Amino acid sequence: METLSRDETVALRKKHVASCVELFFNDDPLKIVKGVGQYMFDEKGNKYLDCINNVAHVGHCHPHVVKCASEQMSLLETNSRFLHDNLVIYGKRITQYLPKELQICFFTNSGSESNDLAMRIARRISGGYDVIVLDHAYHGHLTNLVSISPYKFAHPSGDGKQEWVHVAPVPDSYRGKYRSSEYSEDEISELYFQEVVKLVENAEKSGRKICLFYAESLQSCGGQIVYPKNYLKKCYQYLQPKGILCLADEVQTGFYRTGSHMWGFQSQGEDLIPDFVTIGKSMGNGHPVSCLVTQTSHAQKFGEKGLKYFNTYGGNPVSMAVANAVLDVIEKEKLHTHVHEVSTYLLNELERLKQKHEIIGDVRGYGYFIGIDLVKNRQTREPAIESARIVLRAMRDAFILLSLDGPYSNVLKIKPPLCFNMDNAKLLIETFDRILADLKLKAQL
Ligand code: PMP
Secondary structure, eight states: OOSSOHHHHHHHHHHHSOTTSOOTTTTSOOOEEEEEBTEEEETTOOEEEESSOSSOTTOBTOHHHHHHHHHHHHHOOOOSOSOOHHHHHHHHHHHTTSOTTEEEEEEESSHHHHHHHHHHHHHHHHSOOEEEEETTOOOOSSHHHHHTOHHHHTSTTSOOOOTTEEEEOOOOTTTSSSOTTTSOHHHHHHHHHHHHHHHHHHHHHTTOOEEEEEEESSBSTTTSBOOOTTHHHHHHHHHGGGTOEEEEEOTTTTTTTTSSOSSGGGGGOTTOOOSEEEEOGGGGBTBOOEEEEEEHHHHHHHTGGGOOOOOSSTTOHHHHHHHHHHHHHHHHHOGGGGHHHHHHHHHHHHHHHHHHOTTEEEEEEETTEEEEEEEEETTTTEEOHHHHHHHHHHHHHTTEEOEEETTTTOEEEEOOOTTOOHHHHHHHHHHHHHHHHHHHHHHHO
8 A cells, every 4th residue: 555665755844845834743744544434544554543634524535524525536527617417416406504605616626715705705896905813723724824824824834813803712711811710701701802893993993994803613723622501602793783794714623523513603603694604624525625605795705796616626516416415425424423421431431641740730521522721730820831741752652643733732632523422432542531540650660
């Protein structure tokens, strides 16, 4: 299965791929040659439990997805400017999972393209230019999206905030401005919402016109942040009547990742109606396909004056065969129905480990979207950056792949494929417990 030795792969990569193109475990990257279900295999045949991969949603190389992709590939793959059933069938299927107002799909190849297109539409139909984003957010790698992603522009390597970008504090009740140690959930929700109000009022005072509010439904790169109840609802209810369109970035949180709902935003209230929903990653189980879903009137307005939208590969027959196949699996195998049980076990066990290991400052998330915030000191909440790196590496050495994120890279993230099961969860907990105990022992020596 290996064409090159690992050393040759590394050498060729160094020669032909920019060093800034990041890999997991960048100092000692993994070479993965095969994936099956929730497992990945390296070139030596080592089997890893994959809790890092939020694209292989229904399991690596799911046979139904592979079959549908290869059958369509052998029949037709073409430019997207022809009628094709795969595309319209998917449009009908996916919109059935969304509020009835969201009926129009623009198919693209990546979450970034979908988020970028939303900005283009919002600017064109509202006459505004500015956007609101949450602190620490990441919405994609295109130039405009790096400009609206504090995760990138506020990094020491970034270009800083531009004046058309308005950053609201992320409603983080553990590490943010308003914390659960001082306020109730309702108060936190209101206080963070008032920050958005202040932001809009200040922008209006200085003559700026905001057209779009971007928010993930739970924040991933910011460190698996779960918003207080009703926060998004309050924001939407305030912004939408002002003509500020609201976008739910579901690139990470869609397709039952959170277990209980197909979309993360539904956990903030079934009556939330975004102007835009962007989906990707899980949509193609690793195949590049994404979609921006919007309201019919927005799409009509966007198309006025003869504007045409074209995207060579967006919605091509193979991508749409894959996307339909992923939905088939979700609907037939109902993988999400065990997510609640397994993730409840995981969260309870992590809470138990928190009583045992001082380093665990906070455990948060739901479904298969979990974060463990590691701290040096529970009172000050100082992030345990170095220990987090050690734990991550030790988990990898025990063949369990996790990732680190958050503004301090101290939040361990668990986001496995939906087929991750109870035995996997037990192994993860046992291993994590042992590694934290070893860490404590070493610190005492
Ligand atoms: N939005 C969110 C929330 C993301 O996490 C990402 C990717 N990590 C994107 C958008 C961009 O998606 P892509 O990498 O497919 O362009």
